[in-house]
Amino acid sequence: MAHSGSQDLAQVAKERGIRYFMISYTDLFGGQRAKLVPAQAIGDMQKDGAGFAGFATYLDMTPAHPDLFGMPDPAALIQLPWKKEVAWVAADCVMEDKHVAQAPRVVLKNVLRKATDQGLFVKTGVECEYFLICPDGSAISDEKDNAAKPCYDQQALMRRYDVISEICDYMLELGWGPYQNDHEDANGQFEMNWNFDDALITADRHSFFKFMVKSVAEKHGLRATFMPKPFPGLTGNGCHAHISVWDRSGTTNAFLDNSDEMGLSQQGYHFLGGIMRHAEALAALTNPTVNSYKRINAPRTLSGATWSPNTVTWTGNNRTHMVRVPGKGRFELRLPDGAANPYLLQAAIIAAGLSGIAHKASPGRRYDIDMYQLGHTVTDAPKLPLNLLDALRNFDRDGELKATLGEEFAAAYLKLKHAEWNQYASHFTQWERDNTLDV
Ligand code: ADP
Ligand code: MG
Ligand code: MG
Ligand code: MG
Ligand code: MG
Numbered sequence: 001m002a003h004s005g006s007q008d009l010a011q012v013a014k015e016r017g018i019r020y021f022m023i024s025y026t027d028l029f030g031g032q033r034a035k036l037v038p039a040q041a042i043g044d045m046q047k048d049g050a051g052f053a054g055f056a057t058y059l060d061m062t063p064a065h066p067d068l069f070g071m072p073d074p075a076a077l078i079q080l081p082w083k084k085e086v087a088w089v090a091a092d093c094v095m096e097d098k099h100v101a102q103a104p105r106v107v108l109k110n111v112l113r114k115a116t117d118q119g120l121f122v123k124t125g126v127e128c129e130y131f132l133i134c135p136d137g138s139a140i141s142d143e144k145d146n147a148a149k150p151c152y153d154q155q156a157l158m159r160r161y162d163v164i165s166e167i168c169d170y171m172l173e174l175g176w177g178p179y180q181n182d183h184e185d186a187n188g189q190f191e192m193n194w195n196f197d198d199a200l201i202t203a204d205r206h207s208f209f210k211f212m213v214k215s216v217a218e219k220h221g222l223r224a225t226f227m228p229k230p231f232p233g234l235t236g237n238g239c240h241a242h243i244s245v246w247d248r249s250g251t252t253n254a255f256l257d258n259s260d261e262m263g264l265s266q267q268g269y270h271f272l273g274g275i276m277r278h279a280e281a282l283a284a285l286t287n288p289t290v291n292s293y294k295r296i297n298a299p300r301t302l303s304g305a306t307w308s309p310n311t312v313t314w315t316g317n318n319r320t321h322m323v324r325v326p327g328k329g330r331f332e333l334r335l336p337d338g339a340a341n342p343y344l345l346q347a348a349i350i351a352a353g354l355s356g357i358a359h360k361a362s363p364g365r366r367y368d369i370d371m372y373q374l375g376h377t378v379t380d381a382p383k384l385p386l387n388l389l390d391a392l393r394n395f396d397r398d399g400e401l402k403a404t405l406g407e408e409f410a411a412a413y414l415k416l417k418h419a420e421w422n423q424y425a426s427h428f429t430q431w432e433r434d435n436t437l438d439v
Contacts, residue, residue, distance in 0.1 A: 007074045009046045009089070013039035019085040023050040023070045025093050026104050026207055028413055029058040029420075030288070030341040035070065036086075046072055049094055059093070059102060060412035069094045076204045081170035082216065090204045101408035104343035108203055110406060111347045114354060121250065122350050125196030125242040126206050129338060130213055130224045131188045131231075132160060140188030140231070141222045149303050151185040160190065163220050167213060168192060176205060185303050186234035196242060199346040206239075206342035226338030228287070229294035233302050236295030237338030241349055244330040245271065256329030262316060262366075263328025272314065272323060272331055272363040274356020275349065279312045279322060279335065280382055281398035284391040285348040286336035288417070290424045293387045295337050305372055309334055312382045313367045320371035322384070323363075335384070344413075351404035389421050 024034040035050040049069025054061035070091030077089045093103035132141050145156040164181050171178035177195030184191045217224035229236035244255045255268035298306045314323035324332045385391040402410035
């Protein structure tokens with residue numbers, strides 16, 4: 001239903017009672033940019049695309065660039081369950097008849113092509129944690145939600161039943177296969193899980209999920225945030241990614257080996273080896289904001305644990321490492337956070353995995369210790385970057401990752417993200433006054 005091939009959108013509008021299409025693309029900073037196009041005009045738009053000024057969004061363009069066109073992908077159409085007369089449709093950016101190499105959905109499609117050329121069909125699931133906060137952003141919206149260990153808090157979950165059930169009902173209606181909803185480890189924090197699927201489908205759903213959660217929260221007079229660490233001392237918003245690789249038909253999981261202790265195949269270990277080898281650079285994409293680095297490498301939270309990693313280590317079913325193998329035939333990358341761009345997140349993981357497969361990389365030694373207690377005893381594993389600048393520099397040094405993701409993309413991303421870092425660094429803080437006034 002959501003992914004229905006190369007359909008004629010004007011016809012789809014008639015059949016489904018769609019009055020407006022939101023032709024939507026995602027920029028390098030994860031912003032979703034859209035034009036609302038009446039069904040009467042969708043015929044031409046489907047052929048020619050919706051016009052945008054690229055410079056007005058984060059794509060590293062100048063005001064002198066020609067028009068950017070968002071070409072709707074009819075396979076990625078999602079009718080808004082809360083406003084059925086509107087259909088969101090993911091678009092690919094085109095300029096002068098060429099795909100825009102740095103546009104995130106294009107970046108992902110290009111990496112996916114490299115994977116499928118090798119017969120690798122990546123399937124992923126994401127766990128998009130978020131907080132429900134006051135509209136002004138200053139505090140958690142439910143003042144009664146203040147337990148010291150709030151994870152799975154039944155009472156607090158049910159005080160938000162109206163919001164959670166509405167979103168879950170929509171996912172049911174869209175056929176995403178949602179299967180559980182819970183109160184997460186921070187006060188005011190929730191997680192809703194739906195089934196994994198092809199990486200591009202998951203990326204589109206991830207984008208739409210953020211839009212949907214924010215929209216439904218607003219409808220209920222609240223605000224939803226996916227900010228990596230919105231409140232000091234509370235667990236942050238992760239966006240764990242689960243990964244497996246399948247054959248073309250999607251029936252055989254190439255990561256599954258029942259004879260292996262962890263249930264992982266050689267190819268699975270090599271892919272994981274690529275993740276381990278590129279992790280310090282990967283962070284520039286999985287943890288793309290200044291605030292991201294307050295979630296990883298963080299001190300213990302009020303609840304007792306941050307649930308986020310500090311070191312490039314992997315393990316079995318143990319949540320204190322960067323990678324967890326929770327069950328056979330897949331692994332979980334716990335590094336990404338709520339600010340990760342849905343398309344770049346998938347692209348970065350797959351690019352690192354392809355490198356691992358190409359080099360027959362080993363993931364290195366497995367650690368089964370509690371990293372929060374015993375992390376200091378691990379001396380042979382790299383620390384994750386401590387800030388965005390370190391991560392960007394790591395990414396810039398990782399020629400292979402940049403080449404697989406595309407040089408134009410890497411250059412554009414690094415340029416805009418360095419500018420963001422410089423803007424942050426030039427911002428005056430109370431901390432420096434407190435610590436420097438009397439030098
Ligand atoms: P946890 O909180 O234990 O990490 P969740 O149930 O919250 O796990 O999320 C697990 C995610 O992993 C879901 O999106 C699920 O569909 C996905 N998943 C399960 N099996 C696979 C697999 N073989 N490949 C990719 N993703 C998977
Ligand atoms: Mg205009
Ligand atoms: Mg989960
Ligand atoms: Mg979680
Ligand atoms: Mg998880």
